[in-house]
Amino acid sequence: MERSSTPPGGGSRREATRQKLYEAAVTLIAEQGFSATTVDEIAERAGVAKGTVYYNFASKSVLFEELLRHGVELLTDSLREAAERTERDGGTKVDALDAMIRAGLVFISRYPAFTQLYVAELWRTNRAWQSTLMVVRQQAVAVIEDVLREAVASGELSDEIDIPLTAAAMVGMVLVAALDWQSFQPERSLDDVHSALSRLLQGRVGGNR
Amino acid sequence: MERSSTPPGGGSRREATRQKLYEAAVTLIAEQGFSATTVDEIAERAGVAKGTVYYNFASKSVLFEELLRHGVELLTDSLREAAERTERDGGTKVDALDAMIRAGLVFISRYPAFTQLYVAELWRTNRAWQSTLMVVRQQAVAVIEDVLREAVASGELSDEIDIPLTAAAMVGMVLVAALDWQSFQPERSLDDVHSALSRLLQGRVGGNR
DNA sequence: GTTTTTGCACTGACCAGTCAGTTCAAAAAG
DNA sequence: CTTTTTGAACTGACTGGTCAGTGCAAAAAC
Numbered sequence: 087m088e089r090s091s092t093p094p095g096g097g098s099r100r101e102a103t104r105q106k107l108y109e110a111a112v113t114l115i116a117e118q119g120f121s122a123t124t125v126d127e128i129a130e131r132a133g134v135a136k137g138t139v140y141y142n143f144a145s146k147s148v149l150f151e152e153l154l155r156h157g158v159e160l161l162t163d164s165l166r167e168a169a170e171r172t173e174r175d176g177g178t179k180v181d182a183l184d185a186m187i188r189a190g191l192v193f194i195s196r197y198p199a200f201t202q203l204y205v206a207e208l209w210r211t212n213r214a215w216q217s218t219l220m221v222v223r224q225q226a227v228a229v230i231e232d233v234l235r236e237a238v239a240s241g242e243l244s245d246e247i248d249i250p251l252t253a254a255a256m257v258g259m260v261l262v263a264a265l266d267w268q269s270f271q272p273e274r275s276l277d278d279v280h281s282a283l284s285r286l287l288q289g290r291v292g293g294n295r
Numbered sequence: 296m297e298r299s300s301t302p303p304g305g306g307s308r309r310e311a312t313r314q315k316l317y318e319a320a321v322t323l324i325a326e327q328g329f330s331a332t333t334v335d336e337i338a339e340r341a342g343v344a345k346g347t348v349y350y351n352f353a354s355k356s357v358l359f360e361e362l363l364r365h366g367v368e369l370l371t372d373s374l375r376e377a378a379e380r381t382e383r384d385g386g387t388k389v390d391a392l393d394a395m396i397r398a399g400l401v402f403i404s405r406y407p408a409f410t411q412l413y414v415a416e417l418w419r420t421n422r423a424w425q426s427t428l429m430v431v432r433q434q435a436v437a438v439i440e441d442v443l444r445e446a447v448a449s450g451e452l453s454d455e456i457d458i459p460l461t462a463a464a465m466v467g468m469v470l471v472a473a474l475d476w477q478s479f480q481p482e483r484s485l486d487d488v489h490s491a492l493s494r495l496l497q498g499r500v501g502g503n504r
Numbered sequence: 505g506t507t508t509t510t511g512c513a514c515t516g517a518c519c520a521g522t523c524a525g526t527t528c529a530a531a532a533a534g
Numbered sequence: 535c536t537t538t539t540t541g542a543a544c545t546g547a548c549t550g551g552t553c554a555g556t557g558c559a560a561a562a563a564c
Binding site: 121 | 495
């Protein structure tokens with residue numbers, strides 16, 4: 087049983103296998119959806135035997151759930167980090183929001199398949215991993231809501247804004263713009279996309295009254 | 296042997312069956328996804344035999360494609376109508392955008408399942424109905440882009456805005472805010488949600504510079 | 505006005521194929 | 535030696551699609 091020497095990452099052998107399975111699963115499920123993706127396909131794409139999948143994960147859906155948790159954790163960390171960095175650098179709260187938008191775009195362009203898959207599952211009901219999804223969603227949205235709340239507290243934003251709705255709208259703005267960017271005009275630069283969204287957020291589109 | 300005579304409802308018997316199948320399919324697929332939804336389930340929910348599904352549609356995916364076409368047509372008409380009505384009433388282009396946001400919200404609250412399903416499929420690749428989806432997406436986005444373009448032409452909006460990206464961002468804003476509204480705080484009124492989004496569009500959130 | 509025919513719309517049992525998950529002996533890796 | 539992986543065979547439930555047959559109301563025939 088050939089094995090490709092020591093995995094570059096440094097983790098245990100098992101962890102490396104898990105990672106390969108995540109990567110295989112995420113692209114396949116993003117393309118085809120969870121149900122249409124077979125365990126055989128995942129194993130093949132990852133270059134392991136089917137038995138290995140079941141040695142590492144209890145079931146197909148457990149693999150998927152852990153994938154979701156893993157991915158959203160990356161996103162949440164990245165958003166939080168962006169906000170904190172801005173804070174340290176003496177930026178305003180609005181600057182922090184802007185930095186989070188950029189961080190969101192960076193994340194989506196780095197992990198487009200994960201994003202796709204997440205969006206496709208988020209608003210479904212009656213699925214096994216529904217609760218996992220809710221928890222994980224709340225973690226990510228909370229980061230944005232926190233910054234919005236601070237911005238209101240500091241008087242930077244009007245206290246008339248609706249925090250959860252505004253957060254959701256911002257997520258949607260970034261998500262859809264980024265997915266469209268990736269799918270339909272991938273030649274555009276990240277800065278391009280970011281500046282279009284900044285302009286929208288900062289009210290240089292709709293005219294003010 | 297003439298068939299034509301119209302049964303009570305108004306449409307032919309066949310059309311009524313098709314409608315029932317659409318309704319059954321849209322909720323099931325929104326909940327579970329395309330592949331996880333069986334033709335047996337669709338038939339049962341619609342109260343017809345499985346054979347009837349295949350009598351009316353060539354295949355499961357054809358049923359789904361026609362469903363997509365049908366739904367997006369409703370949306371597109373509604374958006375266009377909102378924009379035209381505003382125009383007739385002497386509103387500005389920005390007013391038209393605002394009216395379209397409202398029309399979007401109304402549509403989503405009326406057909407949440409369809410919206411869910413559409414979002415879940417839109418960015419997938421390698422699926423049979425990919426091309427249908429693209430066509431239908433373009434129809435809807437074009438309506439928004441047209442109004443944005445007119446607003447720029449009339450000087451109402453800066454000509455520095457990126458039309459396709461701004462349109463995508465607006466779609467995302469409405470989509471995600473509305474889905475979150477439906478899923479997580481359904482008690483909110485449409486006006487509530489609409490005013491939060493208006494505020495965002497019209498730059499009363501991010502502070503101006 | 506009664507009987508017969510026609511064909512659309514629908515039915516549901518059935519089939520051939522697919523897939524998640526299991527099993528396990530053996531081999532590789534460490 | 536222990537942990538991990540392999541790989542192939544197997545199971546049993548499930549699924550998309552098929553097809554011979556039914557019901558029925560309008561049309562045709564008488």
